[in-house]
Amino acid sequence: MVTTALRWLFLISVIIITIGGNVLVCLAVGLCRRLWRLSNCFVVSLAVADLLLGLLVLPLSAVVELRNGNWPFGGTLCNVYIALDVLFCTSSILTLLAISVNRYLAISSPLNHSRIVTPRRVALAITSIWAISLAVSFLPIHMGWNTADYRVQNLDWLIGDEDKEGRYCQFEWNNNYILIYVFASFYLPLVLMCGMYLCIFRVAREQVRRIRATTPSFARLAKATIIREHKATVTLAAVLGAFVICWFPYFTFFTCMGMMEKTNPPNIIHSVVLWLGYLNSTLNPILYPAFNRDFRRAYAQLLLCRGPSQRKQSFSNISVHKLLSFIHGIGAPQTTDKQKDPANTEPEEKILPVCQGT
Template identity: 60%
Template structure:
C-alpha cells in the first residue's frame, strides 16, 4: 500500500479512538456525578431540605440523559449521523433526548427562582415554597418537556424521508418558538433572578462584615458560585440554540456536520457540570461527598454528642443573649441574612 494512505488511515483511526474516549469519559462523568448527588441527598439527613428538591430533580434528569440518550448520541456521532435501528426507535430516542435536555434547562430555571426567594425573602421562604408547590412545579416542567418533544414527532415533523439519519428534524417555524420558550425566556429569567440575588447578597455581605468576617467571606464566595452557575449555562447552551435558531430562520435543514456536533455536545456537557456547580459549593454536600467517597458514615455516638452540644449551645445563657443581640441588629437592617448553604 501507498505510505501516505497508510499514514492517513492510522491518523483517522487515532482520531476516532480519541473521540470514543472523550465521549465515553463524558458519559461516565455525567452518570457518576449525578448518582453521587442522589446518594448524597438520600443518605445525609443534613441535606433533607426542600431547597434541595430541585437539585435532586436536576440530578435525576441529567442521570437519565446520561443513561438513555447519550450512549445513542455517541453512536450516532461516531457513525456520522447514520442510524440503523429503524424509524420507531429513532423517534423514541430523539423524543427522550429532547425531553431530558428541556427538563434540565427548565429545572435550572426553577432553581434560580428558588434561590431568589430564599435569599431575598428568607422569612417567608418556608411559607411560600412548600412541598406541594415544588411537586407541582416539577410536574409542570416534565409536562412541558414532554409536550415540546413528543408533539413534533407525533405530527410527523421528525420523519426522515431517506431513513438513514436520526436527529430532530426541525419545522422551521417551530424551532424559533421552541428555542424562545425553552432557552431564551429561561435565560432572561435566570439572568434577572441572579442579578437580584447579587444585589441582595452584596447588601448582606456589607452587613456581615460588621458582625463576622468569616461569615462575610462565605457569602462573598457565593458570588463565585452564582457566576459559575450562570456562566456555565450560557457557555454550554447558547451556541446550540443560536445555531438551530439561525438555521431555522434561514429555512435550512440541520444536517450532521462538525459545527452541529460541537454545539450539541457542548450542551450535553452542562449535564456533567451541574453535579459539580450546584451541590459542590455547599458545605453540607461537601461533607456528604467525603463520607460517600471515603465509604464512612458518622456514628450514632458522634451524632448524639453533636445533638447534645447543639442543645447546650441553644440553652446556655450566653448563646441566648448573643442570639437576641443578633436578632436586634437584624431588625435594624430589616431582613435576616440568608444561609450561605442556600446558594
C-alpha cells in the same frame, strides 16, 4: 486510527462521568442529613434529568457520532430519541429557572421563605416542570409541528435505510415553530434567570450593608444565615453559568440551521455544539462540590464509606476505648459534665460510620 480511539475514549468518558456523577449527587442528597433541605429537591430533579440523559440519550448519540452521522435504528426510534433529548434539556432549563426563583425568595424574604416555599408547592413545581417538558418534547415531533410541511418526520424510515440520501436523525426545525419553541424554552427562561440572579446579588449587597449597621450579637447570627444562603447562590449561579456556556452555542447554531429550507447533514460544527451541550450534564456534579462545602463532605463520606465489618470494628473500638477510660479513671476524682475535657469524647465521634444517612 488514533483519532477514532480518542473519540471513543472521549465519548465513553463523558457517558461514565455523567452517569456516575449524577448518581453521586442523588445519593449525597438522599443519605447525608446536612443536605436534607427542601431546596435540594430541585437539585435532585436536575440531577435526575442529567442522569437520564446519560443513560438514554448519550449512548445513542455516541453511536451516531462514531458512525459519522448514520442512524441505524429506524425512524420511529429516531423520533423517540429526539424527543427524549428535548425532554431532558427542557427539564434542565425549567429546573434552573425554579432554582433561581427559590434562591431569590430565600435571599430577599428569609423570614417568609418557609411559608412560601412549602413541600407541597415544591412537589407541584417539579411535577409541572416535567409535565411541561414532556408536552414540548413529544407533542411537536409526533404531531408534525416542527417540519416544513407539518407532517411527522421519519415515518417512512425503516431499519436499514440509513444509507439513503438525506437520512439524518435530527430535529427538523424548518418553519416558524422553531422561533416560538426556542424563545419560550430557552431564551425567555435564560433572560428571566439572569435577571433573577442580578436582583439576588443586589439584595445580597444591601443585606451586607445592613448587617454591618446592626448590633454585634445579632449581626453574628444574621451573618451566619445569610452567608449560608449566599454560598448556595454562588453554587447555583456557577451551574447557571455552565449551562449558558454549554447550551447557548447549541441553540444558536440549530436556530440558524433550522431556518434553512433543507436539512443539512451532520458536520464537525454540529458535533461540537451538540456534545458541548451534553457536557453540561457532566459538569453539574463537579460544580456542586467545587463551590459547596456540604456537597464536598457528602461526596467524601460516600466515597470513603466503610462496610459492615469495618462498622463492627469501629463499634468494638468504641467499647475498648470506654473500658480503658473507665479503668484509667478508677480512683480518680469524679468531674462534672462541665469539667470533662471535650477531647475525651472526640475520638468516639470520629470512628463512627461515616455514611449514616438516617
